[in-house]
Amino acid sequence: MSTRAGFVALIGEPNAGKSTLTNRMVGAKVSIVTHKVQTTRARIRGVALEGDAQIVFVDTPGLFKPRRRLDRAMVAAAWGGAADADITVLLIEAHRGITQGVKAIIERLNEFEGKQRVALAINKIDRVKAEELLALSKAMNEAFPFEQTFMISAEKGHGVDGLKEWLGQEMPEGPWLYPEDQIADLPMRMIAAEMTREKLTLRLHQELPYQLTVETESWEERKDGSARIDQMIYVMRDGHKGIVLGNKGETIKAISKAAREELEEFLGRRVHLFLQVKVREKWLEEAERYSEMGLDFRDGD
Numbered sequence: 189m190s191t192r193a194g195f196v197a198l199i200g201e202p203n204a205g206k207s208t209l210t211n212r213m214v215g216a217k218v219s220i221v222t223h224k225v226q227t228t229r230a231r232i233r234g235v236a237l238e239g240d241a242q243i244v245f246v247d248t249p250g251l252f253k254p255r256r257r258l259d260r261a262m263v264a265a266a267w268g269g270a271a272d273a274d275i276t277v278l279l280i281e282a283h284r285g286i287t288q289g290v291k292a293i294i295e296r297l298n299e300f301e302g303k304q305r306v307a308l309a310i311n312k313i314d315r316v317k318a319e320e321l322l323a324l325s326k327a328m329n330e331a332f333p334f335e336q337t338f339m340i341s342a343e344k345g346h347g348v349d350g351l352k353e354w355l356g357q358e359m360p361e362g363p364w365l366y367p368e369d370q371i372a373d374l375p376m377r378m379i380a381a382e383m384t385r386e387k388l389t390l391r392l393h394q395e396l397p398y399q400l401t402v403e404t405e406s407w408e409e410r411k412d413g414s415a416r417i418d419q420m421i422y423v424m425r426d427g428h429k430g431i432v433l434g435n436k437g438e439t440i441k442a443i444s445k446a447a448r449e450e451l452e453e454f455l456g457r458r459v460h461l462f463l464q465v466k467v468r469e470k471w472l473e474e475a476e477r478y479s480e481m482g483l484d485f486r487d488g489d
């Protein structure tokens with residue numbers, strides 16, 4: 189069977205319904221909310237299956253009109269995420285029409301000059317009358333040549349199947365990006381490891397974050413309702429170990445604190461997190477490391 193897989197960037201103003209739409213497409217399956225795309229430009233909202241296609245929805249945060257330099261840089265990064273995606277879906281709210289925010293997004297879309305495939309999804313159609321909807325769709329298509337226009341209610345489910353079907357068909361041929369069983373329910377141990385890896389990525393510079401991996405080694409539920417979680421950070425060189433630990437262990441302490449706080453928030457209870465660092469020169473070649481990450485390890489890859 190030939191499979192398809194690709195990325196769909198969901199863009200839209202805050203509150204447009206991006207999360208509601210993703211949850212609906214992903215269905216009962218848990219979305220990988222914490223997983224960052226390696227570039228850290230985009231966040232994965234969820235992975236949906238449509239026939240033989242795997243659709244990875246990525247978020248492009250912060251689509252607002254930037255004033256400060258930093259904000260502009262963030263917005264540029266967000267648009268980078270959209271440029272990397274196979275298809276971009278602009279989600280707008282039917283009852284709000286073409287707002288200033290939507291206008292600004294269209295302006296940016298026009299800068300892609302036809303290099304990016306863009307579809308329009310008018311959401312919350314349950315809040316407007318049919319005539320209004322048609323007028324909005326016409327005005328939007330005059331402002332930008334959308335490849336397709338979908339009218340949906342992410343909350344009620346109307347029109348969502350049509351959108352999903354179309355996205356599935358349009359994904360490029362290729363192997364799935366995530367193994368099927370991993371999407372359904374990403375084990376908590378892996379989510380916890382991802383959280384620590386994210387903190388390492390935020391704190392360490394250059395390529396180091398790509399040269400390490402984090403595994404949850406044990407997870408103990410305690411009588412008082414808290415959890416004790418032990419994780420191992422594998423690095424490739426002694427020097428890297430020193431960097432991860434930091435002066436007097438400062439770096440690892442800060443990472444551990446940040447990861448623990450996020451875990452506590454996620455789990456809604458107290459967590460005791462213990463991190464250790466081990467040098468494992470060849471972890472990239474060890475099959476076991478891959479299965480822990482939910483990836484297939486094949487000889488010769």
Ligand SMILES: Nc1nc2c(ncn2[C@@H]2O[C@H](COP(=O)(O)OP(=O)(O)OP(=O)(O)O)[C@@H](O)[C@H]2O)c(=O)[nH]1
Pocket residue numbers: 200201202203204205206207208209311312313314315340341342343344
């Ligand atoms: N009436 C109606 N409300 C909807 C629909 N879809 C989403 N909403 C509501 O719109 C609000 C925002 O939805 P979210 O999915 O959180 O929006 P979002 O775009 O993910 O927001 P950010 O994560 O802040 O960017 C929620 O209160 C939803 O219940 C819809 O089809 N109809």
